[in-house]
Amino acid sequence: MSNSDDDNDNIPGTTAVRLQINVSKLERYLVLRISGFKTPLKIRQFKNGQSNPTYLLIDANKKYYVLRKKPPGNLLSKKAHAVEREFKILDALGRNTDVPVPKVYFLCEDDEILETPFYIMEYLNGRIFGYDDWYSAIYTLVKLHSVDYKSIGLENYGNPSGFYSRQIHSLFKVSEAQAATIDDENNKVGSLPRLNDMIQWFKNNEISDDTSIIHGDFKVDYYLEFINWIVFRNWELSTIGHPLSDLANLLMNFFTKEIPGSPLIGLRDVKNLPIPSTELIQAYCEKSGRQYPIPRFEFAIAFSFFRTAVILQGIAARIARKQASSAKAHTYAKLFKNVALMGLEIIDQSAVKSKV
Template sequence: MTELSPAPAGVDADAVTGWLAARVPSLAPPLAFTPVVGGHSNLTYVVADQGGPQWVLRRPPLGHVLATAHDMGREHRILAALGGDRTPVPVPPVVGLSPDDSVNGAPFYVMEFVDGAVLRNEAAATRELDAAGRRRAGEQLADTLAAIHAVDIDAVGLGDLGRREDYIGRQLRRWHRQWDATRVPGIPEIDEVHAALAASVPEQQGATIVHGDFRLDNCIIGPDGTVRAVLDWELCTLGDPLADVGTTLVYWVERGEAAELLPSDGTASEGFPDRAAFCARYAAATGRDLSGIAWYTAFAYWRLACILAGVLDRYTAGAMGDQAGDGGASRFSREGLAGLAAKARSVLEEGKFVS
């Protein structure tokens, strides 16, 4: 039997093993729990048994978390609703949900492990895919986002996931409240951009599922460039689909562009379509008007600054356990947050982000 290292912070190995054994009869303990470094909110662990099968466990950060955040039941519900043959959206199959603190000290859920690559940077994208695969991955991202936005939310049982109207207004209020709760002194730009965004909200184009954090490194990519699974649904709700497009564009780094304020630059590798091609493919698939997409991109930069202020607050409090480091320290500073807010302001003022 393989000698295992102690379970990482956030996992009660014995209790989780018993819980999982009740749902996976073929389980071969003891289990190994490996933290996945790279996310900045909920904690993720790869779980492996002695026979080789793997699963993924998700739980909230350690210690205090903001009210309404890190809802494991909500994530589990979304994956269960979208999975199987219910929709064409690729998601990991779910194993089960522990909805309270009785097993592991916090709610958690387990999903099946999906084999493939998470392309967090240009080096990984170049290593895992050839140029044709990278082009396919870029096209697949547009197609997958269009598929998410085409889901019949009532038919899959997600019609009450959130309010459908005033999505941007609700988001502006939500993230500005988080900024107030975790603000870093000396960044007036975040409040200034908030005021400018709130004064110029575009008319919402329908109501769909909004993933909330759709980007290359939140997907598992197969060796041919196919999107095998979309991950990290913790910000998912109902609302304006163009908010997802704006978020994707923020993370869509083109060749030669600086990416020090962003967690990944996989799309900068040769072969990936540029932002304009991504938008054109999405627009062709959905029929939506993207002429005002710069506003949504500015909003996404501003929201990212607010989110990272909360992440910085959790890191400082030790709530990220063994998953605290990922090399993105430049963003977790006053200068990094100010840089994101400045980018939001420049995109909003110029009214252009995609050439």
């Protein structure tokens, strides 16, 4: 197994292939599935993509494609790394709505090709966003949440009720399994701080139910070096769920404090921001017809920190199992306790206010 990759080809955002795939099998398969595809194939791997290995494919016609696949080996969670779900939502939105998504070509569930399921989509040049374009992101989110998911064939894409309670229960179990993961030196990944306190607070303060398609990972990339990149790429966490989970995820950086030496984008303590989070929340409410201010929005923000902490803990677990796909995995994995503590800070502040 080899990869037709030139290490000197420094395509921005990519590295040489880190998790190897069988290029010969892939070339033969793509020739049959994509009209006009021509070998030989050049492959690079994207630097980001903590969960599913993601590759840039360049055929002999210099046409670019993106391949996303499940990681190799036994996985901690059967629900994680759901590239099949990513394909389903992208295909449905692309064919039936004006929500901006890349074209998907096909889903391959035959493990004989690359050992795990994968799909191919088009490669699109990214767009740089400045502060004013936060509103564009907000309005795109409203457009997604306004889609009638039943009318585009996604009525079975997720449970239409109880999103937060199901997520909290599932993430708690996942976190416990990840915490117990042991590396080659017999060291455990370790638990989130005050996990039981956090879970109990969520149970006592859950917000009213609501339902829409949610992206699940719609955000300013939490770890990029530049604040003016908006990322709308990974649909792995998409489902039918609570729309406020997307809004909180998008605005999470406004509630994040900067940690010196880490790649976190922390805006919480930045003074005189051109656009404060309150204006963006108000814009979302005006476009979506939701009440402003949003009652107990701190619940949605605290949940975003909790979920992100579990995701980062999962990276640490994959490192321990030698399944990590990102070039920066070790940097991200160290942050899960810090991120959990930021969520706990919101929870503790809420508890203090409720006693006043």
